[in-house]
Amino acid sequence: MPLNCSSLAAKVPHILGQGRIYTPNYVGKFFCFFPCKRTYQNSSLQIVSLSKLNQSFTSSIMEDLKSLDLSSPQPEKYSKEMDIAVRAVQMACSLCQKVQDSMISKANSQVQAKDDNSLVTVADWSVQATVSWILSESLGNRNVSIVAEEDVRTLSKADKAGLLEAVVQTVNECLSEAPRFGLKAPQMFLTTAEVLEAISHCNSTGGPTGRFWALDPVDGTLGFVRGDQYAVALALIEDGEVVLGVLGCPNYPMRKEWLNYHHRYHRIISKLTPPTSESWDKGCVIYTRKGSGEAWMQPLLQGQKKLVWPNSARPVQVSSIDNPALATFCEPVEKANSSHSFTAGLAHSVGLRMQPLRVYSMVKYAAIARGDAEVFMKFARAGYKEKIWDHAAGVVIIEEAGGVVTDAGGRPLDFSKGMYLEGLDRGIIACAGAKLHDKIIKAVDASWNSSSL
Numbered sequence: 001m002p003l004n005c006s007s008l009a010a011k012v013p014h015i016l017g018q019g020r021i022y023t024p025n026y027v028g029k030f031f032c033f034f035p036c037k038r039t040y041q042n043s044s045l046q047i048v049s050l051s052k053l054n055q056s057f058t059s060s061i062m063e064d065l066k067s068l069d070l071s072s073p074q075p076e077k078y079s080k081e082m083d084i085a086v087r088a089v090q091m092a093c094s095l096c097q098k099v100q101d102s103m104i105s106k107a108n109s110q111v112q113a114k115d116d117n118s119l120v121t122v123a124d125w126s127v128q129a130t131v132s133w134i135l136s137e138s139l140g141n142r143n144v145s146i147v148a149e150e151d152v153r154t155l156s157k158a159d160k161a162g163l164l165e166a167v168v169q170t171v172n173e174c175l176s177e178a179p180r181f182g183l184k185a186p187q188m189f190l191t192t193a194e195v196l197e198a199i200s201h202c203n204s205t206g207g208p209t210g211r212f213w214a215l216d217p218v219d220g221t222l223g224f225v226r227g228d229q230y231a232v233a234l235a236l237i238e239d240g241e242v243v244l245g246v247l248g249c250p251n252y253p254m255r256k257e258w259l260n261y262h263h264r265y266h267r268i269i270s271k272l273t274p275p276t277s278e279s280w281d282k283g284c285v286i287y288t289r290k291g292s293g294e295a296w297m298q299p300l301l302q303g304q305k306k307l308v309w310p311n312s313a314r315p316v317q318v319s320s321i322d323n324p325a326l327a328t329f330c331e332p333v334e335k336a337n338s339s340h341s342f343t344a345g346l347a348h349s350v351g352l353r354m355q356p357l358r359v360y361s362m363v364k365y366a367a368i369a370r371g372d373a374e375v376f377m378k379f380a381r382a383g384y385k386e387k388i389w390d391h392a393a394g395v396v397i398i399e400e401a402g403g404v405v406t407d408a409g410g411r412p413l414d415f416s417k418g419m420y421l422e423g424l425d426r427g428i429i430a431c432a433g434a435k436l437h438d439k440i441i442k443a444v445d446a447s448w449n450s451s452s453l
């Protein structure tokens with residue numbers, strides 16, 4: 001009798017660890033292993049050839065496989081957290097779209113400067129409150145620890161009563177739609193104190209042990225207020241490792257060429273040319289689980305539709321382009337956030353010939369994961385400390401989609417040191433493949449000493 005591969009797939013990672021699993025094809029009395037990469041129903045299997053296994057390891061795997069009870073597959077690790085996180089990010093994207101539309105249609109005072117002069121909007125606080133409330137409600141308040149970008153200092157100031165009222169209303173409007181996203185809505189409207197409590201609940205500072213979420217409610221706030229690209233980023237970090245990544249990109253255009261343009265052109269073009277497929281107008285949520293070898297993308301939920309899992313999800317993969325002359329590199333729009341002159345020098349020396357794609361926010365990570373660009377480089381000014389919520393979701397998504405992300409010294413980013421990426425060597429380099437990545441790392445070394453960074 002042939003083995004049921006999908007039920008087996010659900011179990012094998014438990015005996016072999018994450019990332020790579022060995023799937024037998026039952027032939028007579030023997031298990032045979034074969035090299036390929038394939039998806040069986042809900043389970044993603046990366047299958048490695050028998051030649052890579054030594055004999056004793058193979059025998060022990062066979063013993064383990066024989067002892068499996070194939071009739072009752074175990075759920076994949078973090079499947080509940082993933083399900084809730086994707087739905088919460090879908091909700092957050094919908095909230096942001098409404099706020100951004102209202103900001104564009106009527107100039108209003110929803111943009112505030114924080115103590116450090118960076119921008120914050122009704123959407124930042126409202127998303128943080130909403131995601132915090134959903135995670136706590138679905139997974140248990142005590143189990144949920146969150147590191148997030150916003151606090152309630154500005155919002156609680158006496159002269160900000162109108163702003164706070166707008167946040168409370170936005171959160172309640174969003175949460176009342178929770179059932180459409182397959183989540184539970186609150187029984188009653190949240191009070192102001194409850195909304196502030198949900199925002200303040202995100203007071204974890206991360207660290208090397210235990211489990212916490214890293215949330216950037218609106219990444220690329222400048223892009224957001226300018227009506228352009230921005231992202232909602234949520235990651236689960238366990239013992240210093242990013243284990244889940246979810247990235248919502250509400251303005252990701254239907255055609256990758258449109259990433260080159262300010263999003264207002266996309267708005268105009270969309271009005272002139274109706275979308276080819278209603279479900280893929282614009283915007284997406286990309287998500288992955290570490291070690292799965294796959295990253296998935298759902299369209300944003302449109303109109304009054306209900307989210308029915310997996311919501312037309314399809315896998316995404318990095319580009320196979322490894323010739324620098326054909327590769328596109330992305331970087332922040334603001335040169336205050338990354339040195340455009342240093343990356344231009346690097347691009348020149350490795351043979352990247354295309355114009356850089358300058359996009360706000362972690363949409364750059366999404367572009368690499370979707371195969372729409374090949375390189376992302378960021379070199380902030382000396383002394384700037386990168387925050388974990390600005391990178392965690394994007395890094396794991398690119399890695400599982402087949403790409404490489406390191407600091408400029410070639411080391412993985414370290415999410416175990418608290419709120420910041422402590423010890424980051426010079427900058428961040430994300431690439432579709434190792435060949436491009438290698439070239440850029442070497443070019444950084446060659447030109448660093450003569451740079452002004």
Ligand SMILES: Nc1ncnc2c1ncn2[C@@H]1O[C@H](COP(=O)(O)O)[C@@H](OP(=O)(O)O)[C@H]1O
Pocket residue numbers: 118149216218219220221222223331332333334336337338359360361362380381384387390
């Ligand atoms: N001086 C600086 N250097 C580097 N990054 C900065 C910076 N000031 C802000 N940032 C980060 O850059 C993010 C925006 O990314 P990008 O420049 O790629 O669009 C900001 O996220 P927020 O907008 O969430 O605050 C912020 O975390």
Ligand SMILES: [Mg+2]
Pocket residue numbers: 216218219220389390
């Ligand atoms: Mg950010």
